[in-house]
Amino acid sequence: MGSSPNPESRQLLRFPPSMYAVPSSKMSPTLVKALAVPRVKLRGSKVSKYLDVVFRNSLLLCSLSIVAVMVLFFYELTSRSKLSIAKFGFSFFTGSNWDPVAGDFGAMPFIYGTLVSSLAGLVLAVPLAVGVAIFVTELCPRFLRSIVSFTVELLAAIPSVIYGLWGIFVLAPILREYVQPWLSKYLGWTGFFEGPAYGVGMLAAGIILAIMIIPIVASITREVLVAVPRSQREAVLALGATRWEMVRMAVLRNARVGILGGIILGLGRAIGETMAVTMLIGNRPEIAKSLFAPGYTMASVIANEFSEATDDLYLSALVEIGLVLLIVTVIVNICARLLVWSITRGNSARSNA
Amino acid sequence: MPSISRPLSLWRRFVNFCFVVLSALAAIVVLAPLAAIFGYLVYKGIGSLNWEFITNTPRPVGETGGGMANAIVGSVMILGIGSIIGLPLGIGAGIYMAEFGRGRFVNLVRFTADVLNGVPSIVVGIAVYALVVLRQQHFSALSGGVALGIMMIPTIARTTEEMLLMVPNTIREAALGLGIPQWRTTLQVTLRTAYKGVITGAMLAFARVAGETAPLLFTAFGNQFWNLNPNQPTAALPIQIFAYAVSPFDEWHRQAWAGALILIVLIVVAVSAVRVVTSRGTMEHNA
Amino acid sequence: MGVGIEVKDLNAWFGKAQVLNEINIKVAPNAVTAVIGPSGCGKSTFVRCLNRLHETVPDARVKGSVQVGDIDVYGTNTDAVDVRRRIGMVFQKPNPFPTMSIYDNVAAGLRLNGYNKRPELDQIVEDALRSAALWDEVKDVLRKKSGSSLSGGQQQRLCIARALAVQPELLLMDEPASALDPISTGKIEELIFQLKTQYTVVIVTHNMQQAARVADTTGFFLLGRLIEYDKTEKIFTTPSDKRTEDYITGRFG
Numbered sequence: 058m059g060s061s062p063n064p065e066s067r068q069l070l071r072f073p074p075s076m077y078a079v080p081s082s083k084m085s086p087t088l089v090k091a092l093a094v095p096r097v098k099l100r101g102s103k104v105s106k107y108l109d110v111v112f113r114n115s116l117l118l119c120s121l122s123i124v125a126v127m128v129l130f131f132y133e134l135t136s137r138s139k140l141s142i143a144k145f146g147f148s149f150f151t152g153s154n155w156d157p158v159a160g161d162f163g164a165m166p167f168i169y170g171t172l173v174s175s176l177a178g179l180v181l182a183v184p185l186a187v188g189v190a191i192f193v194t195e196l197c198p199r200f201l202r203s204i205v206s207f208t209v210e211l212l213a214a215i216p217s218v219i220y221g222l223w224g225i226f227v228l229a230p231i232l233r234e235y236v237q238p239w240l241s242k243y244l245g246w247t248g249f250f251e252g253p254a255y256g257v258g259m260l261a262a263g264i265i266l267a268i269m270i271i272p273i274v275a276s277i278t279r280e281v282l283v284a285v286p287r288s289q290r291e292a293v294l295a296l297g298a299t300r301w302e303m304v305r306m307a308v309l310r311n312a313r314v315g316i317l318g319g320i321i322l323g324l325g326r327a328i329g330e331t332m333a334v335t336m337l338i339g340n341r342p343e344i345a346k347s348l349f350a351p352g353y354t355m356a357s358v359i360a361n362e363f364s365e366a367t368d369d370l371y372l373s374a375l376v377e378i379g380l381v382l383l384i385v386t387v388i389v390n391i392c393a394r395l396l397v398w399s400i401t402r403g404n405s406a407r408s409n410a
Numbered sequence: 411m412p413s414i415s416r417p418l419s420l421w422r423r424f425v426n427f428c429f430v431v432l433s434a435l436a437a438i439v440v441l442a443p444l445a446a447i448f449g450y451l452v453y454k455g456i457g458s459l460n461w462e463f464i465t466n467t468p469r470p471v472g473e474t475g476g477g478m479a480n481a482i483v484g485s486v487m488i489l490g491i492g493s494i495i496g497l498p499l500g501i502g503a504g505i506y507m508a509e510f511g512r513g514r515f516v517n518l519v520r521f522t523a524d525v526l527n528g529v530p531s532i533v534v535g536i537a538v539y540a541l542v543v544l545r546q547q548h549f550s551a552l553s554g555g556v557a558l559g560i561m562m563i564p565t566i567a568r569t570t571e572e573m574l575l576m577v578p579n580t581i582r583e584a585a586l587g588l589g590i591p592q593w594r595t596t597l598q599v600t601l602r603t604a605y606k607g608v609i610t611g612a613m614l615a616f617a618r619v620a621g622e623t624a625p626l627l628f629t630a631f632g633n634q635f636w637n638l639n640p641n642q643p644t645a646a647l648p649i650q651i652f653a654y655a656v657s658p659f660d661e662w663h664r665q666a667w668a669g670a671l672i673l674i675v676l677i678v679v680a681v682s683a684v685r686v687v688t689s690r691g692t693m694e695h696n697a
Numbered sequence: 698m699g700v701g702i703e704v705k706d707l708n709a710w711f712g713k714a715q716v717l718n719e720i721n722i723k724v725a726p727n728a729v730t731a732v733i734g735p736s737g738c739g740k741s742t743f744v745r746c747l748n749r750l751h752e753t754v755p756d757a758r759v760k761g762s763v764q765v766g767d768i769d770v771y772g773t774n775t776d777a778v779d780v781r782r783r784i785g786m787v788f789q790k791p792n793p794f795p796t797m798s799i800y801d802n803v804a805a806g807l808r809l810n811g812y813n814k815r816p817e818l819d820q821i822v823e824d825a826l827r828s829a830a831l832w833d834e835v836k837d838v839l840r841k842k843s844g845s846s847l848s849g850g851q852q853q854r855l856c857i858a859r860a861l862a863v864q865p866e867l868l869l870m871d872e873p874a875s876a877l878d879p880i881s882t883g884k885i886e887e888l889i890f891q892l893k894t895q896y897t898v899v900i901v902t903h904n905m906q907q908a909a910r911v912a913d914t915t916g917f918f919l920l921g922r923l924i925e926y927d928k929t930e931k932i933f934t935t936p937s938d939k940r941t942e943d944y945i946t947g948r949f950g
């Protein structure tokens with residue numbers, strides 16, 4: 058190639074700016090400088106080749122750290138819960154007695170509390186989150202769109218401990234004074250809303266969880282709704298559908314797998330949520346049908362008792378609960394990610410088919 | 411054949427109307443708690459916020475006054491350590507996924523990052539307790555930083571990857587074709603083009619872990635006094651808020667609100683800054 | 698039975714950009730009308746204004762009047778949903794519902810309108826599929842296969858059947874064959890020829906041979922204006938406008 062000096066090479070860029078894919082104002086100085094030199098093939102020196110290898114391998118190490126963290130988590134939690142696994146085996150999950158003094162540990166009340174509070178949260182959150190997502194993508198005027206989504210983003214940014222604080226001093230009193238009396242009067246017969254109204258309890262935990270998982274369910278739902286191609290919406294509209302029918306037939310039908318993924322992701326969040334729940338659920342290892350009753354979750358028993366656990370078996374039992382939590386959330390997240398990935402990636406492929 | 415040219419039924423109009431009303435209602439119901447939380451936080455927090463609060467350490471039970479100065483500084487220290495761990499690892503992993511991102515291994519990393527993102531913070535807390543605290547034999551700011559750093563990695567890695575993937579390939583090819591070595595191309599050309607997005611991801615990860623309490627409970631642990639030694643138990647704003655909130659003392663409740671206000675202001679400023687930076691970025695792209 | 702169309706002073710915008718300019722056109726019942734013109738001249742926008750689909754695009758706007766049979770499309774008391782139900786549309790890219798079976802795809806429009814009685818519905822679905830020349834190919838897998846499992850040409854005929862099932866008074870087709878192979882294209886053209894006995898058809902095409910083959914009348918659009926509108930024969934043999942002639946003879950576009 059041209060080793061003969063080219064007069065144009067004196068200019069900063071060798072070709073008119075329009076010939077580059079990127080405006081020169083956006084190019085980094087390095088690229089501009091590089092483009093400015095006459096195009097002589099610079100044979101990679103040994104040093105730079107060596108640096109390339111170092112560079113690539115250190116990045117590889119960074120990536121490996123992610124996998125390593127995951128593996129280490131599993132390894133540490135498994136090895137530190139060996140004592141409890143060996144002693145209780147499967148009865149750890151069925152036993153409902155949690156007695157650190159007697160050294161008897163059954164995790165049933167925590168599993169129950171985690172499931173019930175998470176499900177209560179989901180039941181409250183899903184319609185609202187899907188509703189907001191539909192409102193933002195299908196109905197809302199443009200100027201409102203960014204306001205609503207920014208608000209939902211902010212909701213996700215509030216720390217758990219602040220939700221808990223607000224729950225203790227605002228939500229729980231409201232529940233105790235107004236909501237619970239009303240619920241027990243009209244729905245008490247179902248058995249889910251009876252007993253003394255403390256304010257704190259399963260119901261309070263469920264409500265705070267709902268508020269906390271709405272952002273994630275809503276944002277994933279929005280993502281999959283947006284991924285439904287416009288041609289599907291127009292196909293339904295052209296048949297003479299109302300907006301609701303369009304959403305039901307073209308949007309929700311095509312997006313339901315992805316929405317399910319979002320819901321499962323929300324479930325994963327709810328299961329592992331710690332501080333707000335710890336502050337609101339009442340922290341009593343009991344299994345009660347009524348949502349007014351206090352309960353306990355896997356995450357909150359760890360938060361409350363971990364630093365008090367002095368003997369090895371007690372600690373080991375708490376770590377085993379952590380291990381269960383890890384396994385459950387990993388499974389839940391794998392399912393959810395696979396669902397969401399299949400919809401946001403497979404969609405374009407499918408509509409091309 | 412039946413004729414279907416009859417007017418749109420009232421029922422269909424009604425259902426459609428309900429749909430519109432209900433989704434708008436859902437939006438309002440979701441916005442309500444946010445307004446309630448912020449309103450109450452500002453109302454309660456402003457009243458308790460004063461100079462003493464941000465310059466003093468906590469007073470013993472029963473005495474009024476005192477503040478969370480040590481917790482604020484402790485939080486900064488723990489977050490600093492977390493960023494030192496999380497930023498390079500996260501950005502490095504993100505670059506690797508974006509620039510060498512083919513094949514099974516990278517898919518595994520990507521997937522693991524997403525799953526790690528969903529691991530409950532309390533689990534991160536006990537895992538780091540087992541990994542660091544038990545080995546060190548004591549609580550420390552360092553272990554708290556490790557926990558937060560680990561939590562930052564997946565978010566930063568995935569946003570970095572996404573941002574780098576948006577850089578057109580022509581830029582890389584232009585640089586590589588000119589004989590610039592790969593590492594300089596990536597760091598000085600590709601990463602530089604996408605730096606705004608990368609910063610955004612880092613800020614979001616930072617804002618997310620800034621309020622984390624659960625991973626610090628058994629790592630940084632908390633401290634009623636000043637401590638600047640990263641090897642000692644250290645106070646953090648979220649732990650202090652938690653401890654005060656569940657205490658039975660009114661004075662501490664007031665301080666919990668004040669601490670919460672400081673925390674939320676920090677986070678909202680970070681998130682809004684990100685919003686401003688990114689929206690400006692996209693506008694430039696459109697222009 | 699097909700209906701006539703009368704368009705008066707139709708203008709359309711995307712945001713601030715005007716893409717249709719004072720369109721006036723009159724189409725006879727039971728005729729096939731082709732809309733031709735270079736890409737981007739507003740053909741799609743024109744047909745999408747006829748069934749009020751244009752206004753569903755954010756920031757899009759329409760002004761003017763359109764009469765389709767006895768429907769005043771942009772009348773103050775006219776419901777857009779009603780208009781769209783009575784005017785069928787087939788799009789450039791086949792867009793069957795991927796999550797529905799073939800049967801459900803065709804029945805979708807009827808079900809929207811509350812037709813759920815099985816024997817009747819079966820009959821209409823069969824008729825629609827026969828009209829779209831797809832019945833013989835799919836009659837054994839009606840409920841087993843999804844709409845998206847068919848070949849491209851079959852998918853497009855499925856979309857035609859879906860549009861026909863609601864018995865529209867007017868059928869709009871936006872380049873229905875542009876994404877298809879020659880054999881499928883031939884089938885669709887044949888189909889349009891037969892549909893003429895029962896429907897009024899407006900078909901957008903960038904393929905002039907196709908317009909010449911299927912259309913009774915042809916309108917030529919350029920830069921958002923209707924340049925010439927006449928019998929197809931006349932347009933393709935002795936156009937009265939120089940720009941039409943240039944386009945027909947391939948001198949631009």
Ligand SMILES: Nc1ncnc2c1ncn2[C@@H]1O[C@H](COP(=O)(O)OP(=O)(O)O)[C@@H](O)[C@H]1O
Nearest residue numbers: 711716734735736737738739740741742743754
């Ligand atoms: N969604 C849209 N937003 C903005 N402008 C559009 C949109 N769709 C089409 N246009 C513009 O409107 C003009 C007419 O488009 P169209 O009716 O699709 O043309 P044709 O079908 O003749 O190719 C074109 O200039 C096109 O760029």
Ligand SMILES: [Mg+2]
Nearest residue numbers: 740741742871
């Ligand atoms: Mg078109």
